Amino acid sequence: MSCGSSRSQQLRKVNYQGDGLRSGMQWDDDDLGKMQILIDTVHGDSHPGSSHLDGLADEAKIGVYQAQGKPAVYAVTDICDGIAMAHDGMNYSLASREIMSFMFEIHALASPYDGSIFMSSCDKSVPAQLMTMMRLDMPALHVCGGSMLSGPHYMSSEVLYGAGDKYAQGELSEQELMYYSRNCCPSAGACQFIGTASTMQCMSEALGLALPGNALAAAYTTHLTRYARRAGRQIVENVKNSLVPRNFISSR
Amino acid sequence: MLKSGKIDETSYEQLEELCGPTCGSCAFYGTANTMCCLTEALGMSLPGAALVPAVYADRLRLGEETGTAIVALVNSGLSAEKIMTYQSLENAVCVLMATGGSTNAVLHLSAVAAELDISAEAMMAMYDRLSQSTPQIAKVNPAAKYDMEDFYRAGGIPRVMREISALLNRECCTVTGKTVGQNIGDYKFKYPRDYRVISTIDKPFSEQKGLAILRGNLAPDTAVTKPAAIAIDMHVFTGKARVFDCEEIAEAAILNGSIKAGDVVVIRYEGPKGGPGMREMYKAMKYLYGMGLAKKTALITDGRFSGTNNGCFVGHISPEAAEGGPLAIVQDGDKITIDIPKGVLHLHLSDQEISARLAIWQRPEPKFKRGYLGFYSQLAGSAAKGAVIKPV
Numbered sequence: 001m002s003c004g005s006s007r008s009q010q011l012r013k014v015n016y017q018g019d020g021l022r023s024g025m026q027w028d029d030d031d032l033g034k035m036q037i038l039i040d041t042v043h044g045d046s047h048p049g050s051s052h053l054d055g056l057a058d059e060a061k062i063g064v065y066q067a068q069g070k071p072a073v074y075a076v077t078d079i080c081d082g083i084a085m086a087h088d089g090m091n092y093s094l095a096s097r098e099i100m101s102f103m104f105e106i107h108a109l110a111s112p113y114d115g116s117i118f119m120s121s122c123d124k125s126v127p128a129q130l131m132t133m134m135r136l137d138m139p140a141l142h143v144c145g146g147s148m149l150s151g152p153h154y155m156s157s158e159v160l161y162g163a164g165d166k167y168a169q170g171e172l173s174e175q176e177l178m179y180y181s182r183n184c185c186p187s188a189g190a191c192q193f194i195g196t197a198s199t200m201q202c203m204s205e206a207l208g209l210a211l212p213g214n215a216l217a218a219a220y221t222t223h224l225t226r227y228a229r230r231a232g233r234q235i236v237e238n239v240k241n242s243l244v245p246r247n248f249i250s251s252r
Numbered sequence: 253m254l255k256s257g258k259i260d261e262t263s264y265e266q267l268e269e270l271c272g273p274t275c276g277s278c279a280f281y282g283t284a285n286t287m288c289c290l291t292e293a294l295g296m297s298l299p300g301a302a303l304v305p306a307v308y309a310d311r312l313r314l315g316e317e318t319g320t321a322i323v324a325l326v327n328s329g330l331s332a333e334k335i336m337t338y339q340s341l342e343n344a345v346c347v348l349m350a351t352g353g354s355t356n357a358v359l360h361l362s363a364v365a366a367e368l369d370i371s372a373e374a375m376m377a378m379y380d381r382l383s384q385s386t387p388q389i390a391k392v393n394p395a396a397k398y399d400m401e402d403f404y405r406a407g408g409i410p411r412v413m414r415e416i417s418a419l420l421n422r423e424c425c426t427v428t429g430k431t432v433g434q435n436i437g438d439y440k441f442k443y444p445r446d447y448r449v450i451s452t453i454d455k456p457f458s459e460q461k462g463l464a465i466l467r468g469n470l471a472p473d474t475a476v477t478k479p480a481a482i483a484i485d486m487h488v489f490t491g492k493a494r495v496f497d498c499e500e501i502a503e504a505a506i507l508n509g510s511i512k513a514g515d516v517v518v519i520r521y522e523g524p525k526g527g528p529g530m531r532e533m534y535k536a537m538k539y540l541y542g543m544g545l546a547k548k549t550a551l552i553t554d555g556r557f558s559g560t561n562n563g564c565f566v567g568h569i570s571p572e573a574a575e576g577g578p579l580a581i582v583q584d585g586d587k588i589t590i591d592i593p594k595g596v597l598h599l600h601l602s603d604q605e606i607s608a609r610l611a612i613w614q615r616p617e618p619k620f621k622r623g624y625l626g627f628y629s630q631l632a633g634s635a636a637k638g639a640v641i642k643p644v
Contacts, residue, residue: 102624135623 006114006239007138008036018111027070034070035239037232038113040104042125042145044077049122049197052188052219053145059225060117060143063232069239071232072113076103078125082157082191097124097131104132113138115239117231121145121189121219123196126204133209133245139238140245142210143231144201146217146224148189155184156192189219209245279400280393282559286353287360292409293347295335295426299435303404321427328429338370339421343432345378347409349386349462350416352395352480354559355567358463359476359530363638372637376474380465380595387456388480389415390449394560395480398449406449410439415453460484466566466597469606470578470588473570473636475552478561479592486564487592489550491516493582497616498522499531499555506539513548516588520579521616522555523572524639528620528629530568534558537565550590552597554579554635566590566597570636574615574629581609 011018012032019032039060043053057073064071078100084090108116116138118129126142133140150156163180166172190197201215211231217224237243278284288302298318304311325331341361348357362375390412392403413420414436422433430438451457458480466475479487494511495518496502502519505511517536524530533555540546540563550564554572557565571577578599582588587600599606620626631641 102627105624 006035007112008114009033011112031070034068035114035236036111037064037069037071037235037239038108038111038116039064039071039073039119039232040107040116040129041073041075041119042078042100042122042129043075043119046077047080047083047122048148048185048188049080049145049190050077050120050125053119053121056143056145056225056228057119059228060119060232063229063234064117064236065232066229067233067236069115069232069236071117074107076100076107078120078122078128081123081196093124097128100125100128101131101135104129105135108132108136108138108140115139115235117141117143117235119143119145119228121147121197121201123200126197126200130200130204130207130209134249135246137244137246139235139241139243140209141231141235141238142204143228144204144210144214144217146189146201146214146219146221147198148185148192149187149218149220150192151183151186154192155180157184158191158193159184187219207249209249280560281351281353281395281400281403283354283356283360284559285400286348286351286357286559289351289353289409289412290344290348290357290361293344293413294340295343295424295432295435296332298428299410299426299439300408303400303408305401305404324429325427330425330427330429333368335425335427336364336368337424338368338374340424340432341365341368341370341375342378342382343413343420343424345382346386346416346419347412349383350388350412351390351392352388352458352462352478355463355476355478355557356559358465359556359568359635359638361638362636363640366638366640372473372634376465376636379463383461383463383465386416386419386462387453388458388460388462389451389453389456391451391457392449394562396449402446402449405443406446407441407443410436411441411445411450414439415450418453461592464592464595466590466592466595468597468599469601469603470552470582470599471566471569471597472578473634474568475566475570475597476568477566477590477592478557481562482564482592483547486547486550488590489516489564490587490589491550493518493584493586493588495520495582495584499533499536502533503536503539506536506543506545509543511540511543511545511549513545515549516590517549517551518579518582518588519551519553519555520569520573520582521619522553523569523574523577524632524635525618525629526572526574527555528618528625528632530554530556530635530639532556532558532561533565533567534561537561537563550588552579552588552590556635564590568635569597570634572635574618575634576610576613576615578606578610580613581606583609 039057041053041057042050044050061071081093084093120126120129159180163177167177204210205215211227214227291297292302301314365375392398417436424432460479462480464477464479491514494515522531533553546563552566554569557567569579573580589598618629633640633642
């Protein structure tokens with residue numbers, strides 16, 4: 001595939017160090033000449049909404065390779081309100097959105113890449129990535145990290161909002177509290193209710209920035225992983241067609 | 253060299269395949285390795301941690317030991333602000349000077365110091381003082397042919413610190429829970445000494461300053477240079493200004509032969525706000541070298557340099573041009589003197605002339621208005637204060 005005029009190939013003509021440095025991480029001649037795709041995830045051991053995104057990023061990489069592109073995975077993890085809540089850690093919650101968005105922009109443009117896949121599940125990371133996609137003059141698409149499975153009887157972490165108070169007031173035994181605590185989050189993925197995280201996944205899909213049907217797919221299912229792989233193939237197409245979110249999402 | 257026909261495509265590809273044989277930070281003593289060494293000198297990483305090559309099993313062992321160490325630190329309540337102090341910053345600056353580290357370290361250590369509420373002025377005084385009193389006892393690529401692996405085998409930072417221990421604050425606390433002095437004494441070296449890479453304090457490679465802070469009417473808030481990378485007969489240089497408002501225009505001028513011996517290339521609007529982000533005038537310096545002008549010209553800027561640059565350069569000029577520093581009013585043909593022994597960067601104009609030119613100076617539009625760079629170019633502080641972002 002010819003992509004001689006792309007951002008990444010232009011860089012190779014003006015900065016010879018880049019190829020040498022990338023060969024330090026096993027990029028060979030074929031890799032260097034390919035369309036270069038950033039896969040930026042919010043993977044980390046930060047919370048279950050992001051802890052599975054490394055595996056999902058691997059799927060997206062396969063998709064990019066299938067379409068003859070060369071992927072590179074970056075990460076900036078996000079924080080969880082559920083864990084930051086009830087102390088002044090919560091002051092960082094909304095404020096973190098801006099700095100994440102800036103980091104995604106820096107990743108996409110400092111190297112630079114020809115197209116980007118952004119991958120996230122939760123309430124600050126999804127808008128941060130959408131903001132970056134709108135800012136970049138670059139083909140980009142979003143992969144939703146999907147939803148957590150439910151606990152018994154559709155139980156979710158929401159049950160602990162009330163249960164903790166009841167326990168503190170002596171209305172709930174420690175054993176009952178433990179039952180809720182240890183069973184409400186049986187897997188990775190965004191919270192099972194339509195809170196901000198799931199809402200933002202839906203917004204991403206509704207804006208046309210995630211593949212149709214991707215939002216809310218359950219984490220660890222092939223239903224979700226297929227979207228990641230397809231996204232890898234799709235971004236290569238989008239680069240070929242110069243499909244830039246800034247241009248196809250109108251301001252009116 | 254490929255472009256000028258000095259090497260062919262095959263040798264170029266061979267070079268490319270050979271130059272990055274593994275992962276890890278760059279194999280020369282640039283800013284990355286300098287910062288790892290300074291972290292160790294600050295007491296914030298385990299002894300020896302800076303220079304173990306990335307692919308050694310010892311590097312993984314070090315990761316494991318670091319995991320153990322952090323748990324011990326939490327148990328003992330020894331937090332980073334007890335380790336990073338004015339005194340441990342002095343140790344880091346000593347190691348910076350003793351090893352001929354990168355000019356960027358000045359910017360980064362000042363930014364760290366700002367978090368500790370240590371003033372920019374105090375840090376500049378520290379660099380000045382310790383650059384005069386610390387001999388350079390380690391010499392690594394780009395200052396010598398020896399690479400980072402050689403530096404590691406020669407004993408790395410523990411050897412450097414043992415050698416200059418008389419100059420260090422040995423009572424400073426470190427992440428081992430022990431003092432700098434105890435760490436230096438306890439360290440077990442794995443390889444024999446190599447005096448070609450790390451010498452002794454009695455026989456230093458150089459007594460002259462590794463890095464130097466300059467001041468003067470062209471840099472009222474300081475500028476930074478690296479005498480260790482400048483030929484000794486270039487330590488005092490006077491020439492005529494050739495002024496460029498960004499890196500690319502200057503590079504084109506160097507390449508098309510319009511820069512002559514005796515010129516001082518001025519590249520401005522490349523500071524924290526102006527650049528924005530203080531780009532490294534890496535290529536401009538390499539082009540001067542390539543055109544055979546490295547020992548006949550100087551380059552001054554409010555931007556930065558790479559740790560690999562050699563030649564007469566002055567960077568981090570503060571205040572920067574975009575903030576209305578005197579650099580903004582320099583014109584082609586103005587006479588400029590760089591005097592490293594005296595610590596001076598001087599523009600041969602009267603104070604009245606400088607004020608008159610500044611009075612009619614107009615701040616150019618920022619190069620970026622959107623995105624992070626638009627944000628950064630509004631909020632970035634002076635290079636003399638570490639170029640940290642701060643509220644307007």
